[in-house]
Amino acid sequence: LFLGEAIGIGMGGSDLKFVLITGIITFLFTSVALSVHACFYNYYELVGTQKNNPYKIVYNVLKYALYHKSPENRSAFTYWENKIPSRMDLGKSKYGGPFSEENVENVKTFWRIVAVILSTFGFYIPYYHLITADVVNTFEGAKTG
Numbered sequence: 001l002f003l004g005e006a007i008g009i010g011m012g013g014s015d016l017k018f019v020l021i022t023g024i025i026t027f028l029f030t031s032v033a034l035s036v037h038a039c040f041y042n043y044y045e046l047v048g049t050q051k052n053n054p055y056k057i058v059y060n061v062l063k064y065a066l067y068h069k070s071p072e073n074r075s076a077f078t079y080w081e082n083k084i085p086s087r088m089d090l091g092k093s094k095y096g097g098p099f100s101e102e103n104v105e106n107v108k109t110f111w112r113i114v115a116v117i118l119s120t121f122g123f124y125i126p127y128y129h130l131i132t133a134d135v136v137n138t139f140e141g142a143k144t145g
Contacts (some may be wrong), residue, residue, distance in 0.1 A: 054106075061099055064091045074106040 065087040091097035092104050 031102060057103050058107050061088065061091050063105055064097060064099070
């Protein structure tokens with residue numbers, strides 16, 4: 001009862017149930033995911049060993065794209081496609097860059113994921129603002145009343 005009152009300060013009964021059910025479901029899914037990972041850790045297929053730090057790869061690819069506007073040491077056996085490659089694509093070894101095609105594509109995918117996460121983050125700000133304002137108003141009402 002006290003836990004419900006502590007969590008549900010300023011919330012009605014249905015809001016309190018929603019918060020509790022959401023918390024319990026999140027806890028259960030996280031527990032199941034960690035348990036499955038612990039049980040089947042030895043059965044994962046390792047495709048290859050990680051040779052480089054992924055953060056370092058992202059940093060180096062972006063640094064290369066920032067400082068190189070045109071290809072360097074391009075092989076004579078490569079060809080230009082119909083479209084001009086982006087600055088990040090110039091880091092690929094086929095355009096004379098020092099990185100494999102896989103590393104550059106992984107960095108591009110990473111930035112797409114970051115963009116999606118940042119774009120969805122804005123939808124949650126009003127929700128958290130309303131909850132926080134409701135809790136603060138309840139505490140201020142408790143002080144004065």
